[in-house]
Amino acid sequence: VTVLFGTETGNAEMVADDIASALGEFDIEATVVGMEDFDVADLAASGTVVLVTSTYGEGELPATTQPFFDAMKAAEPDLTGLRFGAFGLGDSTYDTYNNAIDILVGAVTDAGATQVGATGRHDAASFQPADGPVAEWAKQFAEALSDRTRRGGHEMTAASIDRELVPWSDPEFRNNPYPWYRRLQQDHPVHKLEDGTYLVSRYADVSHFAKLPIMSVEPGWADAGPWAVASDTALGSDPPHHTVLRRQTNKWFTPKLVDGWVRTTRELVGDLLDGVEAGQVIEARRDLAVVPTHVTMARVLQLPED
Ligand SMILES: Cc1cc2nc3c(=O)[nH]c(=O)nc-3n(C[C@H](O)[C@H](O)[C@H](O)COP(=O)(O)O)c2cc1C
Known part of the structure; x- marks a missing residue:
C-alpha cells in the first residue's frame, strides 16, 4: 500500500x-x-x-x-x-x-x-x-x-457474487437500484445466478428472449411471493391460455392505437409542463408519472378518468 x-x-x-x-x-x-x-x-x-x-x-x-x-x-x-x-x-x-x-x-x-x-x-x-x-x-x-x-480471490462464492450484483435486501439498493443495474448491464449483461436462473439486464436481450417461442413460464413461478399478481396475465402464462388472454387485449395495442396513446400521454405531460410557472414546485412522481399514465389507461379501457 x-x-x-x-x-x-x-x-x-x-x-x-x-x-x-x-x-x-x-x-x-x-x-x-x-x-x-x-x-x-x-x-x-x-x-x-x-x-x-x-x-x-x-x-x-x-x-x-x-x-x-x-x-x-x-x-x-x-x-x-x-x-x-x-x-x-x-x-x-x-x-x-x-x-x-x-x-x-x-x-x-x-x-x-x-x-x-x-x-x-x-x-x-x-x-x-x-x-x-x-x-x-x-x-x-x-x-x-x-x-x-x-x-x-477464490473464496468469493457464487452466492456472494449474486449478493454483490443484486443485493435485493439492501435498503440502499431498494432506494435506488440503478447504479447496480448499470453495473450489471455493463459487466454482466447475462448473469447466471447460483440457483441456475439467468439474469438478463439489457433491454435488447430482454426483448429478444421474451419473444422467443421456445421460452416458457417456469411451472410454479408465481405460487408464492409478489409475482402471484402476474399469474393470470399474458405475461405469467403459456399458450394456450396465454393466447386466449392475449387475443382479448391485442385489439387495444395495435401499433396505430399505441401511437395514439403515446400522443395522449405526451399531450397530458406537455399541458402540465406548459402550466408550470418559473420557480414553481411540482410533485413530479404524481403529476408526470402517475396521472398521465393513469388517464391514458383509463382512456384505453374506456373507463372514467377520475
Ligand atoms: C489558515 C488555516 C486554515 C484552515 N482551514 C481549515 C478548513 O477550512 N477546514 C478544516 O477542516 N480545517 C482547516 N484548518 C485546520 C487544518 O486542516 C489542521 O490544523 C490540520 O491539522 C493541518 O494539517 P497540515 O499541517 O498537514 O496542513 C485550517 C488551519 C489553518 C491554520
Missing part, C-alpha cells in the same frame, strides 16, 4: 507515518510518499493507496495536495483498477470541516477508483493526538481490505 499525503504545515505527513505503522500491525506493508513526489501517471497501476490530506484556507486543498489534484484532473486517468482508503485532517471549528479529503475522494471516485472502508478524520479542535483515530481507522481499513481481497 502507498500512503500518499498532502499537507500545508506537516501534520498530514506525521499522520501518514502513523497510518503506515498502524497498517504494519495488520501485516500490511505501507510506503509513505508525499503527493508532490508522486507522478499521477502511476496512480492507475498503484493497486491500493491511502490518501491523506489536511484542509486549508476556507475548505481548500493544502499546498502539496493542490498540484497533485490539478495534475490528476488534467490527466483524466482511468482509475477503475485502483482501491483507496482516505483519511483527512481538519478543524471542526471551520464550517468546511475536512472538506479537502472529501474533494479528493470525489475526484478519484469519479475517475473510477473504489474506496475501501470509511473516510477517517482527525479534528485539531479535539486537542487530541491523531494516533487514536488513526488506529481505529486503520483497523476498519485493514478489515475491509481483507474482505475485498478475499472476495476478489
